[in-house]
Amino acid sequence: MLEQRIQQHFIDSADLKYQAAQALSHPIAAAVQAVLACVTSGGKVLACGNGPSAAEAQQFAAFCVAGFERDRPELAALALTADSTLLTAPTGTTAQDAAQQFARQVRALGQAGDVLLALSVSGNDASLLAATEAAHERDMTVVVLTGRTGGKLAALMRETDVLISVPHDRAARVREVHALVLHCLADGVDAQLLGEQENPL
Numbered sequence: 405m406l407e408q409r410i411q412q413h414f415i416d417s418a419d420l421k422y423q424a425a426q427a428l429s430h431p432i433a434a435a436v437q438a439v440l441a442c443v444t445s446g447g448k449v450l451a452c453g454n455g456p457s458a459a460e461a462q463q464f465a466a467f468c469v470a471g472f473e474r475d476r477p478e479l480a481a482l483a484l485t486a487d488s489t490l491l492t493a494p495t496g497t498t499a500q501d502a503a504q505q506f507a508r509q510v511r512a513l514g515q516a517g518d519v520l521l522a523l524s525v526s527g528n529d530a531s532l533l534a535a536t537e538a539a540h541e542r543d544m545t546v547v548v549l550t551g552r553t554g555g556k557l558a559a560l561m562r563e564t565d566v567l568i569s570v571p572h573d574r575a576a577r578v579r580e581v582h583a584l585v586l587h588c589l590a591d592g593v594d595a596q597l598l599g600e601q602e603n604p605l
Contacts, residue, residue, distance in 0.1 A: 417580050420572055424581055428568055432585055435547045435566045436592035442519040442545065443468070443593070448480035450514060450544075452506045452535055453523030456579055458485035460523050464586045472590035476598055484509045484535070503530035507538040516543035523582060524548070525575045527555020536560050549585055551578035 439449060449468055451461035461483045468481030484506045485491070491505050510520060520539035522532045527550035536557060539546050546565040548557050554569045561567050570581040595601075 413576075417577060420570075420577050421581060421584060424571060427571060428581075428585065431566055431568045432588050433592065435568060435589055436596065438545045438547055438564075438566055439519055439521075439589060440593055440596050442517060443479045443481075444597075445517055446480075447515070447517040447519065448482060448513075449519045449521055450482055450484055450510060450539075451521040451523075452484040452509075452532065454485075454529050454531060457523035457525065457582070458483075460579070460582055460586060461485050461521065464521060464590070467586070467590040468593075472587075472594055474594050474598060474601065476594060479593070482513065503534050506531050506535035510535050510538040510542065510544070514539055514542040514544050518542070518544045520544050520546045522546065522548045522557065523550075524555070524557060525551045525578045527551065527553070527557040527569075529557075532557060533560065549582050551575070 442449060449465070451465050452458070453461045462485055465481040465483040465486075468479040470478075490509060514520065520535060522535060524532050527548070533556055536546050536548070537560065540560075540562065546561065547568070548554065548561065548565070549568045549570075550557055551570050552573055554561075554567050558567055558569070568585055570578045572578050572581070
């Protein structure tokens with residue numbers, strides 16, 4: 405019984421990835437172009453997310469700086485989730501104050517031409533909504549990875565932004581596809597910078 409349950413996770417994950425491939429390839433390609441335009445013009449990627457999505461934001465920043473599967477010069481990226489001092493600094497007593505944890509960093513570090521990469525399963529995280537608004541104030545492009553409808557983040561998207569909505573409601577499945585999307589982004593940027601190449605296993 406347990407083994408069947410485990411196998412079903414693999415089957416469900418594979419099915420979703422197969423179904424999402426065609427729907428998400430266009431917005432992922434648009435996100436690759438946005439990141440590429442940013443880093444080749446001297447800009448940087450600021451990545452953020454809450455909970456498990458925070459770890460994915462840090463991983464993408466690491467792909468940019470340390471490389472993905474090929475050697476290349478470092479690309480400027482920073483995970484806004486990585487500084488525990490900033491994230492826990494006293495900011496006020498209201499939930500609205502607490503929701504500014506990423507927005508403050510975007511306002512401090514973001515510049516026109518930079519990219520904000522925001523990851524949220526629901527698309528309704530107050531801290532990501534505030535970060536997106538701060539990015540727009542700085543004339544940054546916003547790339548959002550979310551689930552199903554995109555939630556409130558979808559409503560904030562501008563024409564120059566990119567929304568990548570995984571067509572599923574279950575958080576675990578959405579995060580699995582988010583991980584693959586980040587791999588596609590990193591690989592796509594490398595392919596555009598360095599040319600097509602088969603990578604060794």
